[in-house]
Amino acid sequence: MTHPGAMTGPTRREHDLLGDRDVPADAYYGIQTLRAQENFHITGVPLHHFPRIIEALAHVKRAAARANHRLGALDDARAAAIDQACEEIVGGALHEHFVVDMIQGGAGTSTNMNANEVIANRALEIMGFEKGQYDELHPNNHVNLGQSTNDVYPTAVRLTIMLSFPALAEAMDHLIRTLRAKGDEFSDVLKMGRTQMQDAVPMTVGQEFHGWAVTIEEDVQRLTRTATLFQEINLGATAIGTGITSDPRYAKMATANLAELTGIPFVVAADLVEATSDTGAFVTFSGILKRIAVKISKICNDLRLLSSGPRAGFHEINLPSVQPGSSIMPGKVNPVIPEVVNQVAFEVIGNDLSVTFAAEGGQLQLNAFEPVICFNILESTRIMTRAMNTLADRCIAGITLNESVLEDYLRRSIGVVTALVPVLGYAASTEVAQAALETGRPVAELVLERGLLDEERLEGLLSPASMTAPHRATATGTIPVFEDFDEVERDSGEVGIPPTDRADF
16 A cells, blocks of 8 residues: 555545545545554554454444434445445454544544545445545544544544453463462462561461462452443534534434444443543553553562572572573573553553543543544553553463472461461560571570470471461460351350441441
8 A cells, every 4th residue: 555755656645624635546444544644654553453442433423324214314324335335344354444544633533534435435436436525424423423532532532442451361370270270270389478588487388379469359340340430432523523424313223233233332422521531541541551550560570579599599480491681691591571651550550640641631521632542552551452462471371480499488487477476475485586687596496495385285386387377376275267157156155246236347
C-alpha cells in the first residue's frame, strides 16, 4: 500500500473542507485519513497495531447501519454494503488501511474518519462502484449517519478494552497455576522468612510461592469486575450527549445491535451528556492495571534477591539460565526474565499516570484526550499479557531450589527462637538469641545446654508444623488450632472473646 509522500503510482482526487488532495488509487482510506497521517506522525504506532480497535470500530459502524436501516434512514443497498464491509473488517480484512497514529488531536476524529473512509470505499466496491465515488455512498452521510466521533470513538474504545482484557486475565491465570504448581512442589521445604531484609521466622518455600499466586489471583477478579464498567456506553449521544441528528429511537436500537453482535450486554448510559465527557471507567481500569504491575514487579524483585549470587548472594533458588549474562564476565548469568517484567511494570505505572492526567484534562462536554487514554490502556494490557506469559514459561516453571543453602540459613538463624517465646518467655528467648548471635552457635544447642527445654519438647516446638502454622504453645505441649472457634471453647473451656464481640470477630 502506498503512503503519503511516496505516491508514485496512480491516484484519485478527493475533496474535503480544506480543499482537494490526491489519494493513492489503491488506498481504501481517503483524504481525511491522508491529512491525519501527515499531521500526527507521533508514536509511529498506527491503529492496525491494535487489531481489536479496528474490530471494535467495525462492530460499532455495523450496529449503527442496522439501526439506521431499520429506522428507514438508510436504504437497503447501502445498508447491506456497509454491513458486509464491516463484517469483512471484523474478520481481519483491510486492517492495513487503518493507518492513523494512535495518538492524535481531535478527540479521535481521525480514527473515526479512517474507519468511515475504509468502510465507505469497500462498500462502494461491493455495490459495483469505484473507490472515491462518494455520491453513491459517502463516509459521513451514510457510514457516519446519526453518529459523531464523540459517541463512536468512546464506544469503540470501551469495546476494544472488553475484547482485549480476557487475554490478560488468561495470562494471569496461567501464571497463577504455574506459581501454585511450584508451591505444591516445594510445600515441605523449610526456609527462613525475612522482614525488612532481616531474618524473621521460618516458613516453607511453598508458602512463599502460594502467597505470590494468591496476590495475583485477587486481581484477576478485580480486573473482570472493573471491566463491566465499560458495558455502559454513550452510542447515540452524538456531539455532546443531546443526541442531535439522530432518531430518538436510535440510541437504544444501536446499542442493542452492538450487544447482539458482540455478545456483551451493553446498555445506554443513564445520562448521555454526562457519559460523553466521563472517563472515570478508564481511570479505574488503568488503576487496576497499575496495581497488578506493582504486585508483579514486587514478585520479580523477590525472585532476583532470592536467586542472587551464586556465591555472594542469597542463592536460595535457581532461575532458569536463558542466555549468557555478560560480554566481559565469563560464567555470569543474569535474571533477565524478572528484569524485563520489572521494566514492563514500570511502563504500566507510567502509562497509568498518563491516563490520569488525560482524564483530568477534559473540559466541559468532552474529553479531547481519549486517544492517549486508549493508547496507554491498550499498550499496558498488551505488554502485561506478554510479560505474564514470559514470566510463567521462561522463569517460574524452571525454578529449582538450593536446599543445602536453605537448611544452612535455617540452622544458623536466630529467627527460630521466636517459636520458643510462648514457652520460655520473651526475656529468656532474647538472651538465647543474643548468645546465638555472638557465638554463632545454633539456637537449639544453646537451649539444651542451658536446660531450658528437654530435647523432645524442643524438637516439637521447632518442628516444621509448629513453626509454619498457627498453634498455641504451653509449658507442657502445643494445642492445635481448630477451624471452628466454638470448638476451641468447648474443648479448652476457655472463652477468648466475649459473646457480645463475636459478631465483629
